[in-house]
Amino acid sequence: MNSSQLIGNEALKTHLENAAKRDAFGHAYILHGPRGSGKRTLAGFLSAAILCSSQSGRPCFRCSHCRKVQKGIHPDVVTVDAGGKEIGVGQIRELRKDAYIRPNEAAKKIYILPAGETMNFAAQNAMLKLLEEGPSHAVFLILTETPEALLPTVRSRCVELGLSPLTxxxxxxxxxxxxxxxxxxxxxxxxxxxxxxxxxxxxxxxxxPGTGELPQAFAEVLSRKSEWDLLSFCVGREKTDRDTLGAFLEDCEAMLTESLRVKMAGGEDGEFGGAAALLARSLTKSEIAGTIDILRRLGGYCRNNNAGTGHVLGMLAAGCWEMIH
Ligand SMILES: [Zn+2]
Known part of the structure; x- marks a missing residue:
C-alpha cells in the first residue's frame, strides 16, 4: 500500500492531503465505490495517515504505526466483518464496548467495516448512537458499494469519500x-x-474472471432471439453462487457496452472473441442499450445480499426477452 496505488481520484487525494496537513481527520467515513475500485486500499491509506506518528507527510510509511498498518497487524485497527452475512446489533454492541477501551499503541483506534451495507436496521441504529456519542479516540471507516443502503442519519454523520472508475x-x-x-x-x-x-x-x-466463456454463450443466446433458449440458459444456472453470477453480469455488461461501441463507431471487437460484434449485428441500438440497463440493475441486486440468484436469473430471462423480442 502506498499513495501511488491511489491512482486517479485526484480530488480525493487532495482532500486527504489537506486533512493530513491540518491533522483534521473526521471520526467517521463512508468509503464508497464499485467492487474492486480500491476501497480497502483507501481504508489502509487513511488508517495509516490517521495513526502515523510523523510530523509531516502523513502517512510516512516508515514509522512503526505505518508499517504495522501496511502489514495488517496494527493492534488499533479492528476489522468488523460477518463473513458475507448480515451484521446484527449484537456485533455493533460488542464493537461499542471495545471502542470505549483506550487504544493500545496509537492515539486513535480505527474500526473498519468492509461491507457496511450488511448492517441490518437495528445494527445501523446502534452504529448511529456510537457515531453520535462514541469516544473521541474512535474512528469508523464504513466501506460499501451501495451507500444508499445506509440510513440517511448514519450517512449525515460521516464524511463520504467516493472512488470513481479509472480510465x-x-x-x-x-x-x-x-x-x-x-x-x-x-x-x-x-x-x-x-x-x-x-x-x-x-x-x-x-x-x-470467474465466468470463462459464459458471456460469449449468452451473446449467442441473445442473438438467436428465442425465448426458450434464453429461459433454458438462465434456468440452467440457478445453482450459481452470487459472486460468480455478479461477475458474469459484469462481464456481460462490458460485452454489451463493447457491442454498442462497435455498432455506433464500427471497428473491431477485440476482447470478446467476436461475441460483441455478433450482438452488434443481431440487436438494434435500443435493444443493446436496454439490455445494458437490465444487466447493470441486476448486478446491483446481486451485490445486495438479499437477492437470491434464482430470482436474479429469472429477472434476467424475463427482462432480456421483454427487451429484444
Ligand atoms: Zn508514519
Missing part, C-alpha cells in the same frame, strides 16, 4: 507493475473489461 490509461502503470510479463494489449483489455475497477482488472489478469 485504462490511469490503470495501466499499476497493472504493468504487477504483471510485467503481460503484453500492453492484455493489460488494456483487462482495464477496459474491468469497468474502471483496478481490483477487478487484476483479477482478470490473474486468470480469475
Amino acid at each position: 485504462a490509461e490511469e490503470m495501466e502503470p499499476l497493472l504493468r507493475e504487477r504483471f510485467p510479463e503481460k503484453s500492453s494489449e492484455e493489460l488494456r483489455s483487462a482495464a477496459r473489461r474491468s469497468g474502471g475497477a483496478a481490483g477487478r482488472a487484476l483479477e482478470l489478469l490473474e486468470g480469475n
Whole structure:
C-alpha cells in the first residue's frame, strides 16, 4: 500500500492531503465505490495517515504505526466483518464496548467495516448512537458499494469519500507493475473489461474472471432471439453462487457496452472473441442499450445480499426477452 496505488481520484487525494496537513481527520467515513475500485486500499491509506506518528507527510510509511498498518497487524485497527452475512446489533454492541477501551499503541483506534451495507436496521441504529456519542479516540471507516443502503442519519454523520472508475490509461502503470510479463494489449483489455475497477482488472489478469466463456454463450443466446433458449440458459444456472453470477453480469455488461461501441463507431471487437460484434449485428441500438440497463440493475441486486440468484436469473430471462423480442 502506498499513495501511488491511489491512482486517479485526484480530488480525493487532495482532500486527504489537506486533512493530513491540518491533522483534521473526521471520526467517521463512508468509503464508497464499485467492487474492486480500491476501497480497502483507501481504508489502509487513511488508517495509516490517521495513526502515523510523523510530523509531516502523513502517512510516512516508515514509522512503526505505518508499517504495522501496511502489514495488517496494527493492534488499533479492528476489522468488523460477518463473513458475507448480515451484521446484527449484537456485533455493533460488542464493537461499542471495545471502542470505549483506550487504544493500545496509537492515539486513535480505527474500526473498519468492509461491507457496511450488511448492517441490518437495528445494527445501523446502534452504529448511529456510537457515531453520535462514541469516544473521541474512535474512528469508523464504513466501506460499501451501495451507500444508499445506509440510513440517511448514519450517512449525515460521516464524511463520504467516493472512488470513481479509472480510465485504462490511469490503470495501466499499476497493472504493468504487477504483471510485467503481460503484453500492453492484455493489460488494456483487462482495464477496459474491468469497468474502471483496478481490483477487478487484476483479477482478470490473474486468470480469475470467474465466468470463462459464459458471456460469449449468452451473446449467442441473445442473438438467436428465442425465448426458450434464453429461459433454458438462465434456468440452467440457478445453482450459481452470487459472486460468480455478479461477475458474469459484469462481464456481460462490458460485452454489451463493447457491442454498442462497435455498432455506433464500427471497428473491431477485440476482447470478446467476436461475441460483441455478433450482438452488434443481431440487436438494434435500443435493444443493446436496454439490455445494458437490465444487466447493470441486476448486478446491483446481486451485490445486495438479499437477492437470491434464482430470482436474479429469472429477472434476467424475463427482462432480456421483454427487451429484444
Ligand atoms: Zn508514519
